[in-house]
Amino acid sequence: MPDAPAVPQVEKRVVLDLDRCIECKSCMAACFYGHVKMTGINFVDIGPAVLPVVCRQCADAACVEVCPAKAMTRDESGVVARGIFSCRGCGSCVRACPFGVLSLEMAGHQVAKCDLCEDRLARGLEPRCAAACPTGALRFVTAAEAEAEGLAVLGGRIAGDHPIQRR
Amino acid sequence: MSSRPVPQSADAAAARCLLCNVGCPVRVMRDGPDRYLPDYVPHAGYAGLCARGSILAELLDHPERLVAASRRSGDALAPCDTAAAVAEAAALRDGGPAAVIADGNHDLESIACAARLAAACGGRWAVHLPPGDAGLVASMDSSGCRFIGPEDLAGADALLVIGNVYATHPVAAHWVFEARRLRPRTPVLVMADGCGVTAEFARDVFQPRLAAGEAARAVAAVRTGRTEALGAEGKALAAWKDRLRAGKSPAVVVSAELGYADAAALGAEVAALAKELGASVCPLTTYGNAWGAMRLAAAGKAATVEQVLADPPRTLLVIGADVESALGCAAVAPALAKVSRLIYVGPMPNRMSDQASVVLPAAFAFERAGRALLGPGREVRFGPLLRPPLGVPTVGEVLAGLGGRADAADVSASVPLAAAAAPSAASAAPEGGGLLLAPAGDPFHFADGSLTRRASWPQAVRPRPVLAMRDADAAAAGLAEKSRAVVEGPGGSVEVEVVTSAAQRGGQARASAAFREVRNIFAWNAGGPPPGGPVRVRIRKP
Numbered sequence: 001m002p003d004a005p006a007v008p009q010v011e012k013r014v015v016l017d018l019d020r021c022i023e024c025k026s027c028m029a030a031c032f033y034g035h036v037k038m039t040g041i042n043f044v045d046i047g048p049a050v051l052p053v054v055c056r057q058c059a060d061a062a063c064v065e066v067c068p069a070k071a072m073t074r075d076e077s078g079v080v081a082r083g084i085f086s087c088r089g090c091g092s093c094v095r096a097c098p099f100g101v102l103s104l105e106m107a108g109h110q111v112a113k114c115d116l117c118e119d120r121l122a123r124g125l126e127p128r129c130a131a132a133c134p135t136g137a138l139r140f141v142t143a144a145e146a147e148a149e150g151l152a153v154l155g156g157r158i159a160g161d162h163p164i165q166r167r
Numbered sequence: 168m169s170s171r172p173v174p175q176s177a178d179a180a181a182a183r184c185l186l187c188n189v190g191c192p193v194r195v196m197r198d199g200p201d202r203y204l205p206d207y208v209p210h211a212g213y214a215g216l217c218a219r220g221s222i223l224a225e226l227l228d229h230p231e232r233l234v235a236a237s238r239r240s241g242d243a244l245a246p247c248d249t250a251a252a253v254a255e256a257a258a259l260r261d262g263g264p265a266a267v268i269a270d271g272n273h274d275l276e277s278i279a280c281a282a283r284l285a286a287a288c289g290g291r292w293a294v295h296l297p298p299g300d301a302g303l304v305a306s307m308d309s310s311g312c313r314f315i316g317p318e319d320l321a322g323a324d325a326l327l328v329i330g331n332v333y334a335t336h337p338v339a340a341h342w343v344f345e346a347r348r349l350r351p352r353t354p355v356l357v358m359a360d361g362c363g364v365t366a367e368f369a370r371d372v373f374q375p376r377l378a379a380g381e382a383a384r385a386v387a388a389v390r391t392g393r394t395e396a397l398g399a400e401g402k403a404l405a406a407w408k409d410r411l412r413a414g415k416s417p418a419v420v421v422s423a424e425l426g427y428a429d430a431a432a433l434g435a436e437v438a439a440l441a442k443e444l445g446a447s448v449c450p451l452t453t454y455g456n457a458w459g460a461m462r463l464a465a466a467g468k469a470a471t472v473e474q475v476l477a478d479p480p481r482t483l484l485v486i487g488a489d490v491e492s493a494l495g496c497a498a499v500a501p502a503l504a505k506v507s508r509l510i511y512v513g514p515m516p517n518r519m520s521d522q523a524s525v526v527l528p529a530a531f532a533f534e535r536a537g538r539a540l541l542g543p544g545r546e547v548r549f550g551p552l553l554r555p556p557l558g559v560p561t562v563g564e565v566l567a568g569l570g571g572r573a574d575a576a577d578v579s580a581s582v583p584l585a586a587a588a589a590p591s592a593a594s595a596a597p598e599g600g601g602l603l604l605a606p607a608g609d610p611f612h613f614a615d616g617s618l619t620r621r622a623s624w625p626q627a628v629r630p631r632p633v634l635a636m637r638d639a640d641a642a643a644a645g646l647a648e649k650s651r652a653v654v655e656g657p658g659g660s661v662e663v664e665v666v667t668s669a670a671q672r673g674g675q676a677r678a679s680a681a682f683r684e685v686r687n688i689f690a691w692n693a694g695g696p697p698p699g700g701p702v703r704v705r706i707r708k709p
Contacts, residue, residue, distance in 0.1 A: 022333040022368070024217055024334070024610040025628055026215060026216060026337060028218070029218035029222065029624055030207060030221055033204065033205050033624070034205070037623070037624075128205075128207050131215070132207050132221065134216070134217055134338040134340060135337070135340050135344045136215075
């Protein structure tokens, strides 16, 4: 039986250094204004902090599998993007996302979805959220770079010594 | 490409956000006839951009923006020909008492034009600044401290941070984090609310009581080691001076946080402490050009806004300032009733334009090239973000048309203010029972009357006001985390969501100031306490 074709993967992901996030929502503003006033970043309240979660561009993306309209697709660079004309806003992807990245708050009957700011990637720039982050909490890095900095991946975020308590 | 930000440095070509005195470079691309994209290009030492800086793009084509002149016809303003409006505004020079009040967050040249126009018509002039900014600048400018900009904080090895500056000046936090990254043992000592984000990253926190002057008293306690006036909570401050002195290059970051800042007294105490420690001082103000505006006002012998209103002129020209929102109806309405002709020049409508006889549109400060003084020794020259829409003139062009032309080469804000008598910290907490409540600063509208209130995004991201209080206080009121509570204050009541924290000082709470319904309960605009001041409230279940 022939092997299944390899799924393209993104080289870099947006991850969060919990020890630097001051919850200023600059990332959300940058995403909001960069994506026709729809933001692909959500904030989750984990009690001691309210932190941004950004799409991980999963290798085995549940949102792609469940979308009945085939609006969630992976492009050749590995980015999972939402087709602007085919999304019906049914919310299936929102319920399927294991990280709670997608939001039920819909604008224009579409689910807002991070596309890693493909327009900026094409210009050799990093996504708006990482570029706007004042403290360098959001980082656009490869897994190797994250490992080299001694950070551990935790549930879609990168945390310091302790997942909740800051230094 | 590395995602780690790099230190910020001057970029003469860039536009600057003047919504605080960090003065971040901003770039915006036009993406259609009425669409703009902030461009987060890492140019010349870019260090991120906070939400307020991004909001500038929304203000460019804001639907409420003033783009045509109008004049009063009966109870309403009706659009009119710009030339006719200018002719009417030129009545400012017809003789009789006239005055000019300019918002202090314009570029230096525009403020100089306001002064020149006032001189040309023989009238008085004043610059409006938030009281916190005015107090800090007045008390610190002549102090002889070694002032630094936020970009120099990365070199500090001991930091005292006063106020919830990570919330109000997020980009300034960048260099505190850099200092911490470069020297992980750097002590970051914070005087601010325990439940605020700045305190979350502190090595040690002292939360002053909510009352005017408490922050100044706390700084004095650090300097003198005498903490009796601050109660048991203040004892730890006695050791802070030695901890700061242990650093080779200590620094003090100071902002006049609402609730416990008597800004003038705070500035004087910070200056005294910094000189004893040999520390640098990084003052953070709400207005980007607060320092420049204060120096030009002093050089031009400007009156205060209160002095202008105490003896109302026959004709009053207001440039961009929303004096009534800032000072309150009770203070301003009687004076405006005596003004026979109110002329408003600015980019957005506000309470002053609503009452004006003539309204002239003008560009935002960031739509023209100019200069601003972000702090002592921090004069920046900036370019326009984009051209104003529909040929709207700049403030300088409008004032030049009225006779207030100023030559940019003659405008200088290099002379510090004259030394003022060191003020003593004023008054204590408001009398009465219940909890003390103060407004909470936030990253997008940390100043009352801020332009960013006009933007749609903050409403989208924070749809509910919250009340931050100590967990024990909440339990005593029968409340828990995320439960609903009714706050009853002198101006009315509001229902909010409760956020509890063991780090919050007992007996006092903070509520989101970004919401009109929350601001109403303080009764600032109805003869109550000064804007930003704390009030006594009762908190109960709905």
